[in-house]
Amino acid sequence: MDLSRTSTLAPVADVVAQLGECPRWDERRGVLWWVDIVAPALHALTPASGDVRTLSMDEDIGCFALTEDGGFIAGMRSGVWLLDGEGRKVRQLHALGEDTATHRFNDGRCDTAGRFWVSTVDEAKACGDASLYCVSGAQGEAMARIDTGFMTGNGLAFSPDGRWLYYSDTPRYKVYRRAFDAATGNVGPRETWLTFTPTETDRARPDGAAVDAEGCYWSALYEGGRVVRISPQGKVLAEYALPVQCPTMCAFGGDDLRTLYVTTARAGRPADELARQPHAGRLFAMHVDVPGLPEPRSALRTTTD
Known part of the structure; x- marks a missing residue:
């Protein structure tokens, strides 16, 4: 598919994920990585050929960032791990520190200094004690809790x-x-930037996100069937519909970072909805005019000499 001619979100890979998440463009390999959290795997799409490579995981994987040496730093159910380029566990940096029966790492990415910011989810939505952490240090030895009191840390x-x-x-x-101070990693007080208002027919909830080169925040609205582009001032500038109910996260890719990729979910959805929406769980893409930003990498080594 020539995505430069596609201005609507269309499926681009045959893989059907149960809970697709965390798309990441790898400019060195020319592939788009994403995860299936609950049928745990890392997938990699080569857009030029349409081929998909799958690396199976031995536990739920919520998110990851690329490393400079070709591996991954990943937020998994049990903790934060370094994985090599084949998705094999190299070493655990930090255990979760929350009840892994009901909690796991969920969403994360690196900042421009290579710190890994990662949040958790309270799957039962019973305690509201999920948190946001920052993993830093030359060996990834520090993990600080930045905020807490969430049900699902995301975006x-x-x-x-x-x-x-x-x-x-x-x-x-x-x-x-x-x-945020990118040089030091210091953060100011939390403030509510946006609140979405649900209706009886639209329970759109802000899930995973990405920011473009103009500073606009792109949010996948879970149960809202669309992605929205929001200005730095908090105004919704555009909406892009999908033929599925549950988009989960977006990312920019391609050589010019003008391809918007969106992951979606099908796990836990009603049977009649899935019958109407056979593409649920697929990866979608379209061309956008404003490019995204290169995805920062971690300098932590995932290979052994």
């Missing part, structure tokens, strides 16, 4: 000028932001 992204850290609590319909 992590940084403004292009390094002034803002964004994240969301999906079930509470809120996107937060904090003043």
Whole structure:
């Protein structure tokens, strides 16, 4: 498919994920990586050929960032791990520190200094004690809790000028932001930036996100069947519909970072909805005019000499 001619979101890979998440463009390999959290795997699409490579995981994988040496730093159910380029566990950096029967790492990415910011989810939505952490240090030895009290930590992204850290609590319909110092990693107080209002027919909730080169925040609205582009001032500028109910996250890719990729979910959805929406769980893409930003990598080594 020539995505430069496609201005609507269309499926681009044959893989059907149960809970697709965390799309990441790998400019060195020319592939788009994404995860299936609950049928745990890392998938890699080569857009030029349409081929998909799958690396199976031995536990739920919520998110990851690329490393400089070709591996991954990943937020999994049991903790934060370094994985090699084949998805094999190299070493655990940090255990979760929350009840892994009901909690896991969920959403995360690196900042421009290579720190790994990662949030958790309270799957039962019973305690509301999920948290946001930052993993830093030359060996990834430090993990600081930045915030807590969420049901589902999501939507992590940084403004292009390094002034803002964004994240969301999906079930509470809120996107937060904090003043951010990219040089030090210090953050200011949490403030509510956006609140979405559900209706009887539209339970759109802010899930995973990405920021483009103009500083606009792109949010996948779970149960809303669309992705929205939001200005730095908090105004919804555009909406892009999908033929499925549950988009989960978006990312920019392609050589010019003008391809928007969107992951979707089918796990836990009603049978009649899935019958009407056979593409649920697929990866979607379309061309956009404003490019995204290169995805920062971690400098932590995932290979052994």
